[in-house]
Amino acid sequence: MKLSIIGASRGIGRKVVTEALERGHKVTAMARSMETATTHHENLTTLSGDATNATDVAAAIDGADAVILTLGLPRDASVLKPTTLFSDATRTLIAAMETNGMKRLLTVTGFGAGDSAEKLSTPERLIQKALLGRAYADKDLQEQLIRDSALDWTIVRPGILTDNRKSNAYKVLVEKETWRNGLINRADVADFLVTAAEQASHIHQTPALQR
Numbered sequence: 001m002k003l004s005i006i007g008a009s010r011g012i013g014r015k016v017v018t019e020a021l022e023r024g025h026k027v028t029a030m031a032r033s034m035e036t037a038t039t040h041h042e043n044l045t046t047l048s049g050d051a052t053n054a055t056d057v058a059a060a061i062d063g064a065d066a067v068i069l070t071l072g073l074p075r076d077a078s079v080l081k082p083t084t085l086f087s088d089a090t091r092t093l094i095a096a097m098e099t100n101g102m103k104r105l106l107t108v109t110g111f112g113a114g115d116s117a118e119k120l121s122t123p124e125r126l127i128q129k130a131l132l133g134r135a136y137a138d139k140d141l142q143e144q145l146i147r148d149s150a151l152d153w154t155i156v157r158p159g160i161l162t163d164n165r166k167s168n169a170y171k172v173l174v175e176k177e178t179w180r181n182g183l184i185n186r187a188d189v190a191d192f193l194v195t196a197a198e199q200a201s202h203i204h205q206t207p208a209l210q211r
């Protein structure tokens, strides 16, 4: 497949790039600082660009069979300040995908976004609201924009991210009754995203992932 990854310079996005290349896919990887990326591969195209810029996004998704959006706040951003990064980037991306007749979008938000907030314990809810409330308010809006689109979307909600090695033994919790917050490796989130793109699975679902 040809996969476009937006937010690809670090974290989950970077792991998605590695996983997709290992499986033989052609990858376009975009973030603002892709020029510092050290991965080189004949099937990898890197683009430095801003996910809120329509021209950059159009270039990043050109010809893709599926787009994987793994944005996080910039390193120098305060999580305590309001942000519109997730909703702005998502609006830009949906418009670009619809203009180009593209359908398949997989994105990462987080456990506590949208209706998964109901499944946080009271201490978890208080901590998330105090520390990440502003970011999650924008992730809520991001999820709603995606749900309101005509795309074949999958919204992945990992719990607390770790950098352990890929386990191949994580749980994909699709039904609301099963949703729980918990640890999950970034490499396992990447494994799920690439597998779901390949299999066109979990369309219009919001799975939580857990180790």
Ligand SMILES: NC(=O)c1ccc[n+]([C@@H]2O[C@H](COP(=O)([O-])OP(=O)(O)OC[C@H]3O[C@@H](n4cnc5c(N)ncnc54)[C@H](OP(=O)(O)O)[C@@H]3O)[C@@H](O)[C@H]2O)c1
Binding pocket: 006, 007, 008, 009, 010, 011, 012, 013, 030, 031, 032, 033, 034, 049, 050, 051, 052, 070, 071, 072, 073, 074, 075, 085, 108, 109, 110, 111, 157, 158, 159, 160, 161, 162, 186
């Ligand atoms: N940490 C946790 O425990 C946890 C739990 C659940 C969910 N999450 C969520 O999971 C997601 C991924 O987190 P992560 O820690 O793996 O990754 P991360 O380190 O936050 O990486 C974020 C990526 O987004 C890119 N980015 C930021 N602003 C951009 C812009 N305007 N245009 C293009 N790219 C941009 C960054 O690259 P540049 O800076 O180079 O642009 C980077 O590649 C985040 O949304 C996070 O909130 C995190």
